[in-house]
Amino acid sequence: MRKFLPADQLARDERFNTITMQDRFNDPRSALGTGDAATTTAGARQKFRLTPERRDASDGARGLMHGIMVGEIQALEGAGRTCWDFDTAGVAKTSSTGAHSAGAAQNPSGDMDVPFALKLDMARQCWDEARHVEISIKLSDWMGTEIGQFAENTVLFAAACSSDPVLRLAGVNCALEGLAIDVFTTMKEFGDLAGDPFLEFCEDWMLADEVTHVKMGSDWLRKVTENDPERRKKALDFQAVVDKLFSYGGTRSDSDESPIGLARRFRALAGFTDDEVEAINDVSVQALEERRARGAAARASADPASATST
Amino acid sequence: MADPYRARAPFAPWDRRTLPGLFDVEDTARRVGNYKWAEMKLFEALGGWVATVPELDVKMRLGTHCYKHAWHAELWHKRLPELREMNPDRLAVPANDAMVRFVEALTEPEAPDQTIEKLTGVYRVFIPRFIAAYTYHLNGTSEITDAPTIRSLKLILPDEFDDWRDGEMMLQSLIETPEEAARASAHQLRLESIMIEAGGIAGPGTLGSQ
Ligand SMILES: [Fe+2]
Numbered sequence: 012m013r014k015f016l017p018a019d020q021l022a023r024d025e026r027f028n029t030i031t032m033q034d035r036f037n038d039p040r041s042a043l044g045t046g047d048a049a050t051t052t053a054g055a056r057q058k059f060r061l062t063p064e065r066r067d068a069s070d071g072a073r074g075l076m077h078g079i080m081v082g083e084i085q086a087l088e089g090a091g092r093t094c095w096d097f098d099t100a101g102v103a104k105t106s107s108t109g110a111h112s113a114g115a116a117q118n119p120s121g122d123m124d125v126p127f128a129l130k131l132d133m134a135r136q137c138w139d140e141a142r143h144v145e146i147s148i149k150l151s152d153w154m155g156t157e158i159g160q161f162a163e164n165t166v167l168f169a170a171a172c173s174s175d176p177v178l179r180l181a182g183v184n185c186a187l188e189g190l191a192i193d194v195f196t197t198m199k200e201f202g203d204l205a206g207d208p209f210l211e212f213c214e215d216w217m218l219a220d221e222v223t224h225v226k227m228g229s230d231w232l233r234k235v236t237e238n239d240p241e242r243r244k245k246a247l248d249f250q251a252v253v254d255k256l257f258s259y260g261g262t263r264s265d266s267d268e269s270p271i272g273l274a275r276r277f278r279a280l281a282g283f284t285d286d287e288v289e290a291i292n293d294v295s296v297q298a299l300e301e302r303r304a305r306g307a308a309a310r311a312s313a314d315p316a317s318a319t320s321t
Numbered sequence: 322m323a324d325p326y327r328a329r330a331p332f333a334p335w336d337r338r339t340l341p342g343l344f345d346v347e348d349t350a351r352r353v354g355n356y357k358w359a360e361m362k363l364f365e366a367l368g369g370w371v372a373t374v375p376e377l378d379v380k381m382r383l384g385t386h387c388y389k390h391a392w393h394a395e396l397w398h399k400r401l402p403e404l405r406e407m408n409p410d411r412l413a414v415p416a417n418d419a420m421v422r423f424v425e426a427l428t429e430p431e432a433p434d435q436t437i438e439k440l441t442g443v444y445r446v447f448i449p450r451f452i453a454a455y456t457y458h459l460n461g462t463s464e465i466t467d468a469p470t471i472r473s474l475k476l477i478l479p480d481e482f483d484d485w486r487d488g489e490m491m492l493q494s495l496i497e498t499p500e501e502a503a504r505a506s507a508h509q510l511r512l513e514s515i516m517i518e519a520g521g522i523a524g525p526g527t528l529g530s531q
């Protein structure tokens with residue numbers, strides 16, 4: 012088995028279809044979609060928060076749950092690959108022929124070796140994510156969704172493909188699992204409002220695990236880059252890029268215009284500082300402004316008179 | 322109540338543990354180091370394979386099993402300093418060259434249509450070897466001086482049995498034709514042959530000398 016598996020090689024059964032992230036956002040059934048922005052009254056701020064009152068709440072929640080399920084599969088795969096792709100610091104690397112193993116050949120200096128304890132954490136994450144897949148399959152079934160009813164985009168796994176394990180931790184554990192905290196909190200509240208204790212119960216359990224994963228990621232990021240400020244900066248920059256990517260269209264923020272809220276309390280538990288949470292909110296609010304501008308431009312081109320009437 | 326100051330036998334009549342054991346401290350540390358290396362190789366392979374198997378149930382099982390073997394590796398890692406090996410990495414080595422070749426052959430299958438080979442290697446060859454090595458160790462070590470190793474073995478062995486059963490059931494449900502059964506057998510034979518050369522997870526003497 013090779014080291015470093017590209018995202019397009021992820022093994023899936025016949026039910027799964029892969030699409031781009033842009034296509035996923037543009038799926039009219041998606042709760043994260045921004046298509047409605049163009050149809051709002053010009054200038055009016057429309058509520059997009061995923062709550063049972065939304066007209067498209069049923070499809071939206073089911074699509075989001077399916078998205079969670081495929082995200083959990085990729086999180087499981089990503090954590091598993093980190094166990095495999097890197098050598099363990101301190102452990103002998105020679106193969107039976109006396110040559111360096113495939114991974115060692117790519118990393119002869121050993122500077123990308125990972126501590127044994129980090130691998131143990133990744134293995135633990137494998138188990139947690141495997142449970143999350145189990146939970147989200149059962150919840151999807153409960154919500155009346157079949158596996159493959161919504162498409163999958165593999166951008167989460169792509170963030171887990173970096174050749175630097177620290178970048179993987181920044182992109183996956185800190186940025187994407189941070190997003191998972193926001194998504195699960197919104198779904199937990201959705202379950203509460205919809206009177207679905209089953210949904211609320213499961214999301215609460217998954218939330219506990221994700222808080223642990225984020226903390227695991229940020230602790231390792233700090234520890235591994237303790238004496239390497241340049242590598243740390245690269246990792247934090249990558250985290251910011253991933254955060255921005257997933258803030259496309261203002262997906263999550265404190266504003267009701269975002270489908271997903273920012274789970275400040277749980278993010279604090281996971282070790283995010285107030286400034287870090289504020290930075291994510293700023294990026295998302297900026298993306299929201301861009302969405303409004305796109306909506307206004309679309310309205311202007313469809314009906315030039317309305318553009319000037321506001 | 323009986324007189325609390327009356328002399329009692331330090332070992333209760335039902336406590337039949339004895340002092341002698343097959344392994345001294347050094348032997349035990351060597352074996353434990355080999356166990357740690359083998360458990361590491363196993364959890365790394367299981368983690369790597371998750372992304373390569375299309376069968377969803379197998380994907381989730383591999384992820385779950387990955388953690389269990391990582392935890393076993395951790396238990397052995399923590400036992401080494403208690404066996405006078407202050408640098409646990411020094412003894413976390415393969416028993417011999419054949420063990421290295423075994424792991425290379427075990428981890429060779431990658432393609433999505435090779436789930437049968439992946440599972441056969443782990444559940445029909447590697448894990449039965451863990452069960453054998455650990456059972457021999459459990460039955461042979463000093464019940465008094467080596468109680469911490471016994472405790473770890475007793476925590477680990479049920480996991481190995483559970484995972485072996487999971488793996489065997491997945492294989493039985495995946496193998497639907499004589500050709501697929503032949504594929505499993507051929508791969509098992511290939512890996513078993515290397516394992517025979519290795520002598521087991523802890524090398525020759527893994528199960529004592531006959
Ligand atoms: Fe998860």
Ligand SMILES: [Fe+2]
Pocket residue numbers: 086140188191220221224
């Ligand atoms: Fe997670």
